[in-house]
Amino acid sequence: MTRWFTFAFLVFIDMAIRAQTLLSPAEFLTQDYGKDFIPYHLKVAYFEHVAAHSDLIKLHTYGYSVEKRPQIQAYVSSRENLDRIEEIRLNNLRRTGLIDGTPRDDGIAIIMLGYSVHGNEAAGSEAALSTLYKLVDPGNAKTKVWLKNTIVIIDLSLNPDGHARYVDWYTRTGGTIINIDEDSWEHQEPWPGGRTNHYYFDLNRDWAWQTQIETQARIKQYLQWMPHVHVDLHEMGVNSPYYFAPAAQPYHEYISTWQRDFQTAIGQNNARYFDKEGWLYFTKEVFDLLYPAYGDTYPTYSGAIGMTYEQGGSGSAGSAVLLDNGDTLTLQSRIDHHLTTSLSSIEMTSRHATELTKHFSEYYQVSRNKARGKYRTYIISQDNNREKIKSLIRLLDLNAIKYGTVTQEKEISGYDYSTGSTVTRAVVPGDLVISALQARSTLAQVLFDPEPKLVDSLTYDITS
Numbered sequence: 125m126t127r128w129f130t131f132a133f134l135v136f137i138d139m140a141i142r143a144q145t146l147l148s149p150a151e152f153l154t155q156d157y158g159k160d161f162i163p164y165h166l167k168v169a170y171f172e173h174v175a176a177h178s179d180l181i182k183l184h185t186y187g188y189s190v191e192k193r194p195q196i197q198a199y200v201s202s203r204e205n206l207d208r209i210e211e212i213r214l215n216n217l218r219r220t221g222l223i224d225g226t227p228r229d230d231g232i233a234i235i236m237l238g239y240s241v242h243g244n245e246a247a248g249s250e251a252a253l254s255t256l257y258k259l260v261d262p263g264n265a266k267t268k269v270w271l272k273n274t275i276v277i278i279d280l281s282l283n284p285d286g287h288a289r290y291v292d293w294y295t296r297t298g299g300t301i302i303n304i305d306e307d308s309w310e311h312q313e314p315w316p317g318g319r320t321n322h323y324y325f326d327l328n329r330d331w332a333w334q335t336q337i338e339t340q341a342r343i344k345q346y347l348q349w350m351p352h353v354h355v356d357l358h359e360m361g362v363n364s365p366y367y368f369a370p371a372a373q374p375y376h377e378y379i380s381t382w383q384r385d386f387q388t389a390i391g392q393n394n395a396r397y398f399d400k401e402g403w404l405y406f407t408k409e410v411f412d413l414l415y416p417a418y419g420d421t422y423p424t425y426s427g428a429i430g431m432t433y434e435q436g437g438s439g440s441a442g443s444a445v446l447l448d449n450g451d452t453l454t455l456q457s458r459i460d461h462h463l464t465t466s467l468s469s470i471e472m473t474s475r476h477a478t479e480l481t482k483h484f485s486e487y488y489q490v491s492r493n494k495a496r497g498k499y500r501t502y503i504i505s506q507d508n509n510r511e512k513i514k515s516l517i518r519l520l521d522l523n524a525i526k527y528g529t530v531t532q533e534k535e536i537s538g539y540d541y542s543t544g545s546t547v548t549r550a551v552v553p554g555d556l557v558i559s560a561l562q563a564r565s566t567l568a569q570v571l572f573d574p575e576p577k578l579v580d581s582l583t584y585d586i587t588s
């Protein structure tokens with residue numbers, strides 16, 4: 125009886141201590157973190173645990189997926205910054221001109237890390253837990269220095285339903301003993317797989333169009349923050365080494381010199397850590413910067429340094445898989461790689477916070493005062509199908525692109541989309557007008573320009 129009582133008492137003490145202390149993912153979870161995939165609701169529980177035990181984080185639920193899973197972001201920074209986070213956010217929006225007022229030169233940079241938009245590229249969301257812990261861990265002095273001038277926004281999962289679909293399937297399918305043979309069942313994810321959302325939409329083709337509610341909520345949130353750096357963390361085939369910036373050609377011609385240069389600088393910092401560990405990586409070969417609805421290009425056309433990172437893995441990788449070269453790729457190593465590039469990107473954001481905010485401000489001064497392309501105004505005739513105009517206006521609203529209507533009849537000459545030639549014609553009251561001089565002008569120009577310039581016709585996806 126006494127022994128039982130002592131045991132119960134110790135369990136109680138242990139639970140009481142755990143309830144009061146900030147725990148790492150491995151300490152918090154009953155699963156074997158780094159070997160098992162963590163169900164989405166327990167990932168959320170871990171973020172809530174950290175929020176309850178650290179004053180370096182604020183949690184925000186910005187939407188719900190189709191299957192009603194919360195879409196959450198953690199704002200991580202110093203206590204001083206979190207105390208005035210709303211002021212920092214508004215000050216940054218003033219840089220863009222999306223709200224009125226003169227911005228202060230606060231030198232605080234904002235980086236957003238988005239994990240696993242393709243839900244079965246699961247190592248991203250797994251790495252989000254470690255990334256969060258490294259930032260808030262009181263024993264980690266290095267990250268605390270970064271947080272002094274940086275707001276880190278961690279988006280746990282850009283596609284919670286797809287992620288849950290994969291993790292649930294893998295957990296049911298994998299045995300207690302991992303089979304690294306890629307032909308085994310646990311490496312053969314069945315259709316529809318976890319890549320897409322509830323409606324089997326690829327959310328990483330949806331950033332500009334926003335047909336899905338997950339994207340709509342995310343872009344609304346994005347436009348509230350307008351980060352200076354945005355990283356979109358993916359996975360690809362198991363045999364590929366890690367990919368990070370600089371991206372492959374073609375780049376859209378409106379991407380600024382600063383954006384081109386700084387993605388390379390971040391890539392070089394990533395490479396420094398990978399070289400130290402002897403991890404393989406590549407740059408520049410695939411993943412270009414053109415199509416506007418990706419998680420790298422959409423932020424890029426919003427003035428950020430937008431980048432895709434890709435780890436070898438995805439739905440066929442499981443907890444461990446045998447590679448063509450005879451090595452075994454483990455989930456733990458996939459997490460380690462994404463964690464390393466996440467931290468390296470935060471480090472670079474902090475180290476260059478002043479330059480980032482300065483160039484970001486300049487980018488928006490150009491956007492508001494000078495068209496990046498040869499067209500100054502886009503006009504949509506009211507003679508077009510009314511429903512089509514309505515959905516076009518909806519698209520402009522969702523992307524915070526401003527528009528107006530013609531108030532006075534006038535003869536103008538310019539490029540005509542229907543004939544592909546230069547014409548002179550009258551615009552009449554009621555025609556829709558979109559100016560290329562406004563906060564969101566880069567995206568507007570990318571979407572409306574009739575012919576984007578391609579330096580290389582080998583592009584990964586469709587053009588505007």
Ligand SMILES: [Zn+2]
Pocket residue numbers: 241242245328358359
């Ligand atoms: Zn992907």
